[in-house]
Amino acid sequence: MAEGGAGTPGGESLLFLTDEQLRKGIEAMFFAYRGFTADPDRILAEQGYGRAHHRAIHFINRSPGTTVNNLLNILGVTKQSLNRVLRSLIEDGLVESRVGTRDKRERNLYLTGRGAALEAELSTAQRARMRQAYRTAGPEAVAGFRTVLEAMMDPEMRRHFAALKEAT
């Protein structure tokens, strides 16, 4: 991509690929991810939940009626681990698990009213952080941010990400 041009004004100097630049990028990811999760973590702690619950709630909200298996693929954990989280959410009345209609082995997962309320609280807080960062950085930086993140994903995760995108 745009490597060759020696006289291009775009800055093809490859200086952005030095080990030092890459290391800074690694550290930026580390510190930024801390900020990214900080606000939801606080809310979750109040309710006695953790990040695992947040992830389940997020993707159930994103794809209502999704199956356990689909969630497993997206989250990349074992069914035992996910099941423990789902069980507590179901017991607490935040998630509803309905037997599948087409295939009765499957369970379709939905947020209840209370589940949706917690999801809204979590995602409002997390979006506020993102909005502030986006606004500070500006639209061009945001486009670059998204491009790099997508290039950083494993192919399978990129597929999931794309599937969520089109599911708007």
Added chain:
Amino acid sequence: MAEGGAGTPGGESLLFLTDEQLRKGIEAMFFAYRGFTADPDRILAEQGYGRAHHRAIHFINRSPGTTVNNLLNILGVTKQSLNRVLRSLIEDGLVESRVGTRDKRERNLYLTGRGAALEAELSTAQRARMRQAYRTAGPEAVAGFRTVLEAMMDPEMRRHFAALKEAT
């Protein structure tokens, strides 16, 4: 980003701040972070270590002679948690802990040869992932990526990040 919507040249259309855009950014962070940690995680698992060990090794390598307290501030964990990790690294001969010269209460931490070797293996793998993503995305995207990440950090983390930057 040529968001040439309403005819305004600057592209201040704010479309990049919609809840939908923010949600995509949140999911991109989630999936990308998985990729970001995947390669080191594999290497660490072979050696019986985890991400906590990686973090300690990374920042000791980054700031040789750093104190335990400084590491605590950067990593944002309790001393008990960090100590458990440091102890195993010291016992295994990857980290050396020297009594401070100026203040003998402090311990100055250094990587041993073997510690540096593991650090190199981990950071080479992680840099390779970053390099691939950076190269795919291009220098302008990388600049935006870094800008957004920095804006996403908590102020205190941003201070630590900046301190590491100048410590080049």
Added chain:
DNA sequence: TTGGAATGTCAACAAGGCTGACATAATATG
């Protein structure tokens, strides 16, 4: 009818967070 898929559940274990309490050594402060 039988094999396999999807799901749930039990048990056990480990990493890595956390709090609280306490010990030690060294510095800082009165």
Added chain:
DNA sequence: CATATTATGTCAGCCTTGTTGACATTCCAA
């Protein structure tokens, strides 16, 4: 000098969230 504070280490115990392995149930499909 006496005392307080700081830096560090350590022990004990708890929680979340990941893991593996084993096994039961239900149900689709060949």
